[in-house]
Amino acid sequence: MRELNGNIRRSILETSEKLFQKKGFSGVSMRDISKESGVGLSNIYNYFRGKDEIFRNILAPAVEAMENMLMRHHGEDGMSMLMLTDDQYCARTVTEYMTLIRRHRKTLKLLFFKAEGSSLSNYRSEFTDHSTVVVKEWMRRQREANPQLRLDFSEMFIHLQSVWLFDIFEEVLSHDLSARETERVIQEYLRFEIEGWSKMMTGA
Amino acid sequence: MRELNGNIRRSILETSEKLFQKKGFSGVSMRDISKESGVGLSNIYNYFRGKDEIFRNILAPAVEAMENMLMRHHGEDGMSMLMLTDDQYCARTVTEYMTLIRRHRKTLKLLFFKAEGSSLSNYRSEFTDHSTVVVKEWMRRQREANPQLRLDFSEMFIHLQSVWLFDIFEEVLSHDLSARETERVIQEYLRFEIEGWSKMMTGA
Amino acid sequence: MRELNGNIRRSILETSEKLFQKKGFSGVSMRDISKESGVGLSNIYNYFRGKDEIFRNILAPAVEAMENMLMRHHGEDGMSMLMLTDDQYCARTVTEYMTLIRRHRKTLKLLFFKAEGSSLSNYRSEFTDHSTVVVKEWMRRQREANPQLRLDFSEMFIHLQSVWLFDIFEEVLSHDLSARETERVIQEYLRFEIEGWSKMMTGA
Amino acid sequence: MRELNGNIRRSILETSEKLFQKKGFSGVSMRDISKESGVGLSNIYNYFRGKDEIFRNILAPAVEAMENMLMRHHGEDGMSMLMLTDDQYCARTVTEYMTLIRRHRKTLKLLFFKAEGSSLSNYRSEFTDHSTVVVKEWMRRQREANPQLRLDFSEMFIHLQSVWLFDIFEEVLSHDLSARETERVIQEYLRFEIEGWSKMMTGA
DNA sequence: TATGAATGAGTCTTCATTCAT
DNA sequence: CATGAATGAAGACTCATTCAT
Numbered sequence: 015m016r017e018l019n020g021n022i023r024r025s026i027l028e029t030s031e032k033l034f035q036k037k038g039f040s041g042v043s044m045r046d047i048s049k050e051s052g053v054g055l056s057n058i059y060n061y062f063r064g065k066d067e068i069f070r071n072i073l074a075p076a077v078e079a080m081e082n083m084l085m086r087h088h089g090e091d092g093m094s095m096l097m098l099t100d101d102q103y104c105a106r107t108v109t110e111y112m113t114l115i116r117r118h119r120k121t122l123k124l125l126f127f128k129a130e131g132s133s134l135s136n137y138r139s140e141f142t143d144h145s146t147v148v149v150k151e152w153m154r155r156q157r158e159a160n161p162q163l164r165l166d167f168s169e170m171f172i173h174l175q176s177v178w179l180f181d182i183f184e185e186v187l188s189h190d191l192s193a194r195e196t197e198r199v200i201q202e203y204l205r206f207e208i209e210g211w212s213k214m215m216t217g218a
Numbered sequence: 219m220r221e222l223n224g225n226i227r228r229s230i231l232e233t234s235e236k237l238f239q240k241k242g243f244s245g246v247s248m249r250d251i252s253k254e255s256g257v258g259l260s261n262i263y264n265y266f267r268g269k270d271e272i273f274r275n276i277l278a279p280a281v282e283a284m285e286n287m288l289m290r291h292h293g294e295d296g297m298s299m300l301m302l303t304d305d306q307y308c309a310r311t312v313t314e315y316m317t318l319i320r321r322h323r324k325t326l327k328l329l330f331f332k333a334e335g336s337s338l339s340n341y342r343s344e345f346t347d348h349s350t351v352v353v354k355e356w357m358r359r360q361r362e363a364n365p366q367l368r369l370d371f372s373e374m375f376i377h378l379q380s381v382w383l384f385d386i387f388e389e390v391l392s393h394d395l396s397a398r399e400t401e402r403v404i405q406e407y408l409r410f411e412i413e414g415w416s417k418m419m420t421g422a
Numbered sequence: 423m424r425e426l427n428g429n430i431r432r433s434i435l436e437t438s439e440k441l442f443q444k445k446g447f448s449g450v451s452m453r454d455i456s457k458e459s460g461v462g463l464s465n466i467y468n469y470f471r472g473k474d475e476i477f478r479n480i481l482a483p484a485v486e487a488m489e490n491m492l493m494r495h496h497g498e499d500g501m502s503m504l505m506l507t508d509d510q511y512c513a514r515t516v517t518e519y520m521t522l523i524r525r526h527r528k529t530l531k532l533l534f535f536k537a538e539g540s541s542l543s544n545y546r547s548e549f550t551d552h553s554t555v556v557v558k559e560w561m562r563r564q565r566e567a568n569p570q571l572r573l574d575f576s577e578m579f580i581h582l583q584s585v586w587l588f589d590i591f592e593e594v595l596s597h598d599l600s601a602r603e604t605e606r607v608i609q610e611y612l613r614f615e616i617e618g619w620s621k622m623m624t625g626a
Numbered sequence: 627m628r629e630l631n632g633n634i635r636r637s638i639l640e641t642s643e644k645l646f647q648k649k650g651f652s653g654v655s656m657r658d659i660s661k662e663s664g665v666g667l668s669n670i671y672n673y674f675r676g677k678d679e680i681f682r683n684i685l686a687p688a689v690e691a692m693e694n695m696l697m698r699h700h701g702e703d704g705m706s707m708l709m710l711t712d713d714q715y716c717a718r719t720v721t722e723y724m725t726l727i728r729r730h731r732k733t734l735k736l737l738f739f740k741a742e743g744s745s746l747s748n749y750r751s752e753f754t755d756h757s758t759v760v761v762k763e764w765m766r767r768q769r770e771a772n773p774q775l776r777l778d779f780s781e782m783f784i785h786l787q788s789v790w791l792f793d794i795f796e797e798v799l800s801h802d803l804s805a806r807e808t809e810r811v812i813q814e815y816l817r818f819e820i821e822g823w824s825k826m827m828t829g830a
Numbered sequence: 831t832a833t834g835a836a837t838g839a840g841t842c843t844t845c846a847t848t849c850a851t
Numbered sequence: 852c853a854t855g856a857a858t859g860a861a862g863a864c865t866c867a868t869t870c871a872t
Contacts, residue, residue, distance in 0.1 A: 258837060261835070656843080
């Protein structure tokens with residue numbers, strides 16, 4: 015009768031994920047989760063602190079992957095500004111984005127479109143704000159390392175980069191683009207972005 | 219004791235607007251509006267059909283202004299593709315955007331960031347979708363009028379234009395940019411966009 | 423601007439009748455009546471004491487006609503038991519019922535099927551109960567006048583007569599029978615009833 | 627402090643039943659039920675989906691019994707037309723009706739007289755309509771099995787049979803007839819009905 | 831007479847969470 | 852770990868009616 019510990023936890027998470035996908039965070043009640051998963055309503059609270067924590071648990075991998083992606087590029091050990099013109103680096107970046115989307119497609123959709131009412135409902139602005147800070151700091155480091163480059167972009171400009179990356183993600187996810195289509199869109203976007211930065215850095 | 223005709227209506231609207239700004243559409247209850255405005259709860263329903271209608275009434279001017287802006291540029295009597303390179307036209311467009319933002323700053327913020335739970339909660343995607351349709355049709359007309367131009371942009375590309383315009387608005391509003399800053403951002407954005415289109419049209 | 427006294431009254435009544443027909447007594451609010459009739463909500467109360475009184479006013483003629491019909495047959499100056507076997511009398515009775523239905527079809531439908539929530543919602547049982555009393559008294563008189571007849575019917579039997587008459591009315595009204603169909607149904611019913619009474623009176 | 631499992635459910639049902647009997651479905655609010663039963667208002671919703679479901683739960687046995695009765699007589703394995711003249715069969719039928727009434731007296735009264743506003747408020751017409759369909763189909767089968775009989779009754783006539791049976795029930799219930807009185811009324815009614823049918827079938 | 835404003839009690843239902851066992 | 856029971860505040864909205872002018 016009694017399921018093993020881990021099974022229940024997993025059952026709650028899987029059920030919740032399905033429900034959230036269908037009806038969004040606010041549209042799902044704890045009762046729904048209880049009924050659908052077969053786990054007693056109050057027993058759920060033995061595994062999670064509440065609805066929000068369930069949601070965050072589901073989204074954790076996606077959120078982490080987003081953070082990782084940001085850090086891999088603009089963290090302490092991130093790329094150098096000079097790699098921008100390296101075609102191989104770009105190709106790798108496209109692959110990275112695609113992998114991120116492929117792996118977390120479902121949860122990213124939750125995060126982007128179905129988080130209304132949860133503590134992650136402002137993820138878009140939180141991420142872009144955070145990203146702006148990180149990138150600014152990375153810029154500062156790059157400026158020190160490459161004094162010959164013009165790197166005095168406005169905060170707003172940097173912010174818009176994050177926002178636009180987000181837009182691309184949202185487009186790809188909301189239109190359920192195929193791998194090929196996704197690749198094309200990302201490539202186009204990256205090319206545009208890199209070209210833009212290059213020009214601005216060398217003085218356009 | 220008895221307030222004059224329109225005063226109550228106005229009082230409800232003003233109170234609601236303040237509350238919505240503070241706590242967002244969902245965060246405000248009809249009770250709140252009643253208490254804060256001093257208008258009896260049920261009496262509110264003599265002026266508005268419900269919470270959503272109050273919200274829409276507040277936002278109506280902003281929504282209308284957005285639609286007008288779209289139509290002035292891409293409607294039946296909208297601009298011609300050839301005007302893109304006209305500096306005067308661009309300057310006027312910048313002014314238009316700025317006027318729109320200046321006039322409707324508060325309500326646009328409501329519309330963009332605080333509409334969760336209302337019938338306008340999907341305004342972003344609704345507007346950009348609608349905009350895409352309008353622009354596609356405008357493109358068709360431009361193609362006929364200017365056969366020499368390459369105007370076979372993908373729907374996704376067109377869609378992204380709308381989205382990005384929205385982003386600009388959101389940036390300006392969420393960071394409460396000053397007039398000067400706003401002008402600079404919009405100008406930069408327009409220049410970028412126009413340059414992009416020009417290149418693509420003449421064959422890049 | 424101001425309509426003549428009687429016109430407003432009539433306007434309220436006519437509007438209400440239409441609304442009641444569509445949505446039943448409970449389904450119509452005073453606001454509905456006000457909006458639809460163009461008479462200010464509170465002004466209605468200058469003409470009628472409330473919703474119920476409006477309803478009763480509409481139904482008054484039908485209710486009165488029902489009462490008249492009952493009295494013509496079983497009141498102080500009603501028919502004699504002996505007339506039951508008179509074909510002419512029966513024909514006249516059929517005509518009477520049909521006239522009643524023809525004249526008051528709409529309002530009877532209101533009274534029978536749409537009075538839920540009003541003070542007339544129990545009209546069916548009130549009428550049949552009242553009818554039972556009247557008929558019992560009439561019986562008493564007939565017994566005195568015609569001692570040779572067996573007229574000791576149970577109260578319940580008398581009551582059922584009223585109920586069944588009501589059923590006939592309801593059938594005719596709810597199925598919107600044509601004049602011909604209505605006539606046939608009523609005739610059949612009367613014949614059955616008369617035959618039944620005759621047999622019981624002379625000893626079956 | 628804590629009541630046992632089923633007690634609460636039962637308590638809600640019993641309290642509600644009493645209240646419904648006094649004030650009818652519409653006249654009873656969930657608050658009333660909560661106060662009277664001592665069960666917290668919202669807690670009630672842990673046991674029932676809403677007021678209507680409480681009502682239906684109370685009436686379920688009576689409704690089912692009505693359906694069963696109909697089916698036992700006119701369903702696929704129902705009686706044959708020829709049994710009408712069988713005295714034993716008739717006696718059994720009387721007993722059945724009486725049992726039905728005895729067992730469900732209270733709830734039938736609710737169903738017939740106090741259901742205004744609930745999803746069962748049209749039970750009378752729904753049952754008689756349904757009954758008409760069932761009986762028509764039964765007639766068709768009887769016609770095939772007994773070609774010698776005249777069985778071409780009009781739909782209206784069949785419908786009236788159902789209605790009249792209902793009337794009997796309503797009479798018995800509304801006047802709280804004793805067992806003896808009930809038996810007499812039902813017997814009389816059945817005799818009348820059977821005699822009627824017999825005559826019509828053999829050609830009157 | 832006419833009206834716009836106001837009332838206030840009332841409706842059912844939902845919800846995330848906690849408690850006692 | 853598991854559960855059924857319980858909570859209590861909150862939600863939007865309706866209605867017939869009355870009041871002040």
